[in-house]
Amino acid sequence: MIRVFIVDDHPVVIEGIHSLLQHEKDIAWVGQAMNAQSCLGFFVNNTADVVLMDISMPGMDGVELCAVMKERYPGIMVLGLSTFNQGLYIKKMMENGASGYILKNSSREELIEAIHAVYCGAIFFSGEVGQALQEYQKSSKKILPVLTPREKEILGLIAEGYTNPQIAEKIFLSSFTVDSHRKNLLAKLNVKNTASLIKLAVEQKLI
Amino acid sequence: MIRVFIVDDHPVVIEGIHSLLQHEKDIAWVGQAMNAQSCLGFFVNNTADVVLMDISMPGMDGVELCAVMKERYPGIMVLGLSTFNQGLYIKKMMENGASGYILKNSSREELIEAIHAVYCGAIFFSGEVGQALQEYQKSSKKILPVLTPREKEILGLIAEGYTNPQIAEKIFLSSFTVDSHRKNLLAKLNVKNTASLIKLAVEQKLI
DNA sequence: TGGGCTATCCCCCGAAACAGTGATTCTGCC
DNA sequence: GGCAGAATCACTGTTTCGGGGGATAGCCCA
Secondary structure, X not given: OEEEEEEOOOHXXXXXXXXXXXOOOOEEEEEEEOOHHHHHHHHXXXXXXXXXXXXXXXXXXXXXXXXXXXXXXXXXXXXXXXXXXXXXXXXXXHHOOOOEEEEOOOOHHHHHHHHHHHHOOOEEEOHHHHHHHHHHHHHOOOOOOOOOHHHHHHHHHHHOOOOHHHHHHHOOOOHHHHHHHHHHHHHHOOOOOHHHHHHHHHHOOOO | OEEEEEEOOOHHHHHHHHHHHOOOOOEEEEEEEOOHHHHHXXXXXXXXXXXXXXXXXXXXXXXXHHHHHHHHOOOOEXXXXXXXXXXXXXXXXXXXXXXXXXXXXXXXXXXXXXXXXXXXXXXXXXXXXXXXXHHHHHHOOOOOOOOOHHHHHHHHHHHOOOOHHHHHHXXXXXHHHHHHHHHHHHHHOOOXXXXXXXXHHHHOOOO
């Protein structure tokens, strides 16, 4: 028996999902909340297996609430729930420990499949959401100039916090050479200084 | 009918999965390969809906192969497949466009559920894998000192590539003050210079 | 009311980064 | 054989950073 709790500020959604789930034999409806505070209040004296959680709510939003819930009750699985479909929010929910994400207009089958999957510890994104997430990951990758092996190596060492002379000593080069590579990196990646260089490098996973 | 292709350098695994799937009515076995080259060769003149892909193979590994496949044939869904269960590899596969990840010792039910899910565009990780991924995400977060709002603001501007005088002008402060905050950031986060500061900040999502 | 913290401002100085311009070697490739 | 590019080394400036030392003012809270 999977005990399901829902938190959403729209009564319509609560009702809708309740009616979708009420005839499921292995799903038990343990409660509902319309904001983060009342959700946290419920779990002081009660528990559940899976929490369906709206991502956008007044006050503390789903992303934050998810983090708090997973901090206090790591065993409770969180399934994100939203009307819209944005990669950024999905990614944030996942980073805060959610086990999946579906749209509020999902079919009954999808909803039940998702609840079962996350209950078993699996991670599940329904079709549309999964595609949006992949699109999002793709779109955040830029077309970058090719770095030579030497440049990559030096980029890595710069990121570690080594100075030019230190790098020079470490890989047996003149510090002039290291400086040349560093200048090439700035030029190739079209950034103005070390700070923006490292930011770009980490974001684009060059190191 | 879901057309499934498998690439794995272990004949035993190919055979095992083949026998698990051969009586499935809606799954068609279109082919197999034992390395990345022969897999890419197959798809020149053929196609499939879902590719089960080993993560560790001689020559080009699964992570790379996945990237190439999704580049050439974005419509083909890739389902990662491995004997071991390491967050880092799973994450890399996902970044390269995979739609899911299961262990080779998954049950028949899990395997079929995963194939159906990714075929529908969903993203699916079976139980053990999902938990490993979440553990991995958790473990990569360090306990960090709390930054004040002002420090966060300045940290963001440093990452954008602004110098102290530029930041000072931008937020109407003395460049001495900006410098003080900058020094506090270095001290609080225990890093030696801008490069390591920004690396840490991006990795830990402080900006 | 006094300590702790944030936020602001100031100065000095050496080290590092950044900009500009130049050069030589070696390798792969057409 | 020649050409492009990588990789190496060199010099000269100016700007910025980073370490050290301070100071003042406001705020919260015990």
